[in-house]
Amino acid sequence: MERILEEFFELVKTDCISKDERKIADWVKPKLLELGCTVEEDDAGSHFGGNTGNIFAVLEGTLPGSVLFNAHMDRDANGFGIQPRIEDGKVVSDGTTVLAADDLAGVVAILDGLRRIKASGKPHCRIEVVFSVSEEKELSGSRYFDMSKLQSKIGYCIDSPGRIGRIVAGAPSGAQLKIEVFGKAAHSGNGPEKGIDALKYAAKMVANLPTGRLDSESTANYAIFHAGGSATNVICDYACVLGETRSRNHEKLLQYIEKFEQYCQQVVEGTGAVVKTEADITYKAFNVTEDQPCIQLMKKVYDKMGLTMLVETGMGGMDANRFNEHGIQCVGLASGYFNNHSNGEHIYVEDLIRAGEMVEQIVLCYAD
Template identity: 45%
Template sequence: MRNQRMYDEFLELVQTDSASGKEDAIAVKLTRKLEELGFTVTMDDAGPKFGGVCGNLIAVREGELEGALMLSSHMDRVPNGFGIKPVEKDGVLYSDGTTILAADDISGVCAILEGLRCTIGSGRPLPRLEVVFTIQEELCLGGAKVMDPSVLKAHVGYIFDSPGGAGRFINGAPGRYILKAEITGKPAHAGNAPEKGIDAAKTMADIISTLKQGRVDEITTSNFPHLESGVGSANINVVSDHALIEGEARSRDLQRLLDYVEYFRAHCQKVADEHGAKIKVTTEENFLPFLITEEDESMVIAKAACDKLGLPFETAVLGGAFDGNIHNARGMACIGVATGYAKNHTTEEQLTLEDFFRSGQLCAALIETFADRCKAQ
């Protein structure tokens, strides 16, 4: 069934320009909408930490019941998310083909607002509700990463930011490390005495050509798209004295991720030693993996909410990360909720309206099901 309120709000918000670091126009609108629903809204100081203009919005509505529930989605979008003109065709929304649609993640924002309107409007007793609209999610989960977790009391959260139909929940995601190797060789005249040099470019090539990468195993991947080498001058008559390898590794299992990071370090060192080159390997934890089992309270509530609406309950673990990675690492059981979008991050992005409207109902059902399990204060 068509939900004109959600539809209109989606059009309003996707036609409000936004980008990572420039979420302020959306934030102003969302602050007003949340205040109208009785929330106390604050903006944290995360924005300037990344050179952005806007912080995370954290909105709290104290409840009549014991317990707290977090609902979250993100305000930024990938480029090009300016001047979006949505077009509806056969129950599906698209952009006009020149931009993304920004259903990732405005559909999530709208699902949460709809769920709040339905449940708060019903007048039923509710737990404390914590709504977090983050910034810079598309830039490695930046906003969630720097937000102060102590402002949240919830131990269960739902992140409305996943592709697929209503009733699909993302109960796990890989962790990720950023890997870098800087190689230092020794320059020499390429014509007169190449054997006196230590070739950084060749060392880099040997490292990459013998490195286990791509699909490492069924749940572990790696990718090294940035390779650079050169010499101090622009000449090609000098043996290369520096090179750089930059990439990432992901795994759904923390131990396998750490094992790969260690393998990368050892492999780089071994090949560099063979060439007599110096090497500096740096490995940086970007986010940690998580997996939530079906027995967890967050999943039990999700399944019950689906049953209430007659939606098929489905779980999936994808290859990408979302703000849930950050919250789970901090001890909150946090799962992703699909809102009907597909082909996000492309100009072919689309939103199936029936699933979108149902994700609003699903948000209300999650709040109600959570409330049913809370005691009166």
């Protein structure tokens, strides 16, 4: 079995969840040190109840410039006890868990790429690696990564679904939304007019706020509703709704948030109820065009590998959002996985092996 595949099997069988990436980090660190990297771990996890930080590794080179590679160590929640096996040229789980190719494929591809570069003996530039934590939780890990450590102007986030050759060149802004309605409890039989029904107003907000696909580049969704009523004979005095909105156009995201806040206030106006809204913009949209160096370099890489380049945009946030926000031009690269975040997740063996080669070729083509 190819080493990259062996390592992939080993890592997916290692139990892990967002905020507890300890075992993966402890597995990855010695591998990076062995390759000659400097390795450090930050305290990102401590900001959100996690036990692991982002791993930052650097392999110094003799050529000028620097390239960044990124993958995340955590996985979707249903990722304990993964039993991977190969079926028809794909690695699959036993159907009761995810596979965690999202994003351990990225982790092993980067390690394999570094190993190939070392083995080639060819001169290379500085290579920066960020293995992040809690990416699946609103990119929480990279939120606390110290971007000033990075020298790279271009980067690759190996964390996108699709066959190898696919590039995700754009991703939306995302915001977490919270509505809290404060009413007043009263006996529903003896004095309903003395109460203020928080549940009713919260429900009205959810019923009338635009959701689903808002336009070609924006969506919104409310998914969690807590009513704080204590008994059916008491008017409900508290309700809370959690949702999210995303847009590839950051301005539109801001407009939605403004309307969201205004509408919630409007619903409670003159009712005696109080509403508190929160909108936490967790990541910002980016869009890298095909004429930019980051994608031009990939064109060379895929040509050399005999692969067809496919440039698309996605509607999911990824660590690439953060790097772009900090001035590093960064896109998502596919490593051959499909149906991530489901028990049907699988990855093409052929693509996974080529993903290591892709990392190597990025470094070699960058040098040219």
